[in-house]
Amino acid sequence: MKLAVLGATGSIGVSTLDVVARHPDRFQVVALSGHSRVEILAAQCRLCHPAYAVVGSATDAHRLAPLLKDSGLRTEVLYGADALIQVASLPEVDAVMAAIVGAAGLPPTLEAVRAGKRVLLANKEALVMAGAVFMAEVRRAGALLLPIDSEHNAVFQSMPYNYSGDMARGGVRRILLTASGGPFRVTPPDVLARVTPEQAVAHPNWSMGRKISVDSATMMNKGLEVIEAHWLFNAPADRIEVVIHPQSVIHSLVDYEDGSVLAQLGNPDMRTPIAHALAWPERIDSGVAALDLLAVARLDFERPDPLRFPCLDLAYRALRAEGNAAAVLNAANEVAVAAFLEHRLPLPGNR
Numbered sequence: 001m002k003l004a005v006l007g008a009t010g011s012i013g014v015s016t017l018d019v020v021a022r023h024p025d026r027f028q029v030v031a032l033s034g035h036s037r038v039e040i041l042a043a044q045c046r047l048c049h050p051a052y053a054v055v056g057s058a059t060d061a062h063r064l065a066p067l068l069k070d071s072g073l074r075t076e077v078l079y080g081a082d083a084l085i086q087v088a089s090l091p092e093v094d095a096v097m098a099a100i101v102g103a104a105g106l107p108p109t110l111e112a113v114r115a116g117k118r119v120l121l122a123n124k125e126a127l128v129m130a131g132a133v134f135m136a137e138v139r140r141a142g143a144l145l146l147p148i149d150s151e152h153n154a155v156f157q158s159m160p161y162n163y164s165g166d167m168a169r170g171g172v173r174r175i176l177l178t179a180s181g182g183p184f185r186v187t188p189p190d191v192l193a194r195v196t197p198e199q200a201v202a203h204p205n206w207s208m209g210r211k212i213s214v215d216s217a218t219m220m221n222k223g224l225e226v227i228e229a230h231w232l233f234n235a236p237a238d239r240i241e242v243v244i245h246p247q248s249v250i251h252s253l254v255d256y257e258d259g260s261v262l263a264q265l266g267n268p269d270m271r272t273p274i275a276h277a278l279a280w281p282e283r284i285d286s287g288v289a290a291l292d293l294l295a296v297a298r299l300d301f302e303r304p305d306p307l308r309f310p311c312l313d314l315a316y317r318a319l320r321a322e323g324n325a326a327a328v329l330n331a332a333n334e335v336a337v338a339a340f341l342e343h344r345l346p347l348p349g350n351r
């Protein structure tokens with residue numbers, strides 16, 4: 001299978017290349033993109049020998065090209081948003097890993113869908129911003145959309161095989177998304193107003209990029225995931241529930257009409273959903289250790305506190321409002337998270 005990995009230098013991108021490297025007979029990397037971390041991208045090119053490498057600017061392209069040439073690589077260096085669109089829809093590419101963070105990920109991800117690729121969707125913001133258009137294009141182009149977000153990947157695995165988007169027909173009562181509660185699950189409210197970006201990005205269970213880590217600290221991430229689940233599984237807002245599960249071992253659950261609840265469990269490591277989506281419907285080694293239930297010992301569940309995590313309710317309200325509300329929510333969140341990371345705003349929603 002020939003791959004384009006968009007956002008290769010990020011947390012999901014690095015995990016993707018780790019899984020890919022375990023299966024050299026199965027996967028071939030045709031294109032890699034990284035926005036500005038040129039040295040990391042150059043090192044990845046030396047390992048994967050892609051035909052194309054995409055960076056954000058001409059300046060970065062001029063830095064990357066000599067590094068690749070000195071290594072004897074014939075990788076073509078491209079830059080800018082149009083180049084991302086170009087590599088996402090190359091005829092020789094079978095599958096696109098959409099792992100750019102934020103709104104910038106939407107255009108190339110949508111292009112991969114339009115080109116009918118197997119699309120491995122990590123960039124949840126694309127669905128939050130443009131879910132109706134995005135899903136209509138998936139159906140029109142016959143693209144295969146496989147969720148990478150651990151919760152949605154767990155739901156995908158727990159849904160009826162060949163789920164058609166009809167919950168009633170599949171006998172599905174509810175989708176239960178689990179949430180870790182992030183680093184501030186039990187932090188006293190007066191302390192919350194003064195937390196730093198460094199504290200916010202120190203997630204207890206998952207190692208992730210800075211933006212999604214802040215989203216996890218505010219639980220806006222779970223709100224975005226409720227909207228993502230709505231579009232992926234054609235589930236109405238009142239059939240999607242969120243439960244805090246601090247151990248992050250159950251990645252989400254599907255509740256059926258007959259009382260059965262199916263769940264997917266595993267160590268919190270994104271290489272599991274990545275390997276699942278790369279190989280689906282087969283299973284391959286991801287490098288993730290076997291789950292040790294005795295070491296986990298217990299699984300706890302809590303209701304999210306709406307006063308501590310108001311972003312979750314904002315997301316439900318945006319979903320129910322329909323139209324552009326979720327796109328506005330996503331844009332406001334991206335601006336607020338950037339301001340928080342630059343010490344210009346206290347943690348959103350906790351005052």
Ligand code: NAD
Pocket residue numbers: 006007008009010011012013033034035036037056098099100101102104122123124125148149150206207208209210211212270
């Ligand atoms: P990250 O910050 O570690 O990496 C982001 C990648 O996007 C980098 O390669 C960066 O170069 C690229 N990028 C950033 N801005 C760009 C721009 N303007 N144009 C083009 N490329 C740009 O982020 P991440 O944690 O890997 O998350 C990537 C996506 O996956 C996000 O949408 C996130 O919500 C989702 N996701 C991540 C995880 C996780 O465990 N990290 C889990 C679930 C979902």
Ligand code: MG
Pocket residue numbers: 149150151225
């Ligand atoms: Mg998630």
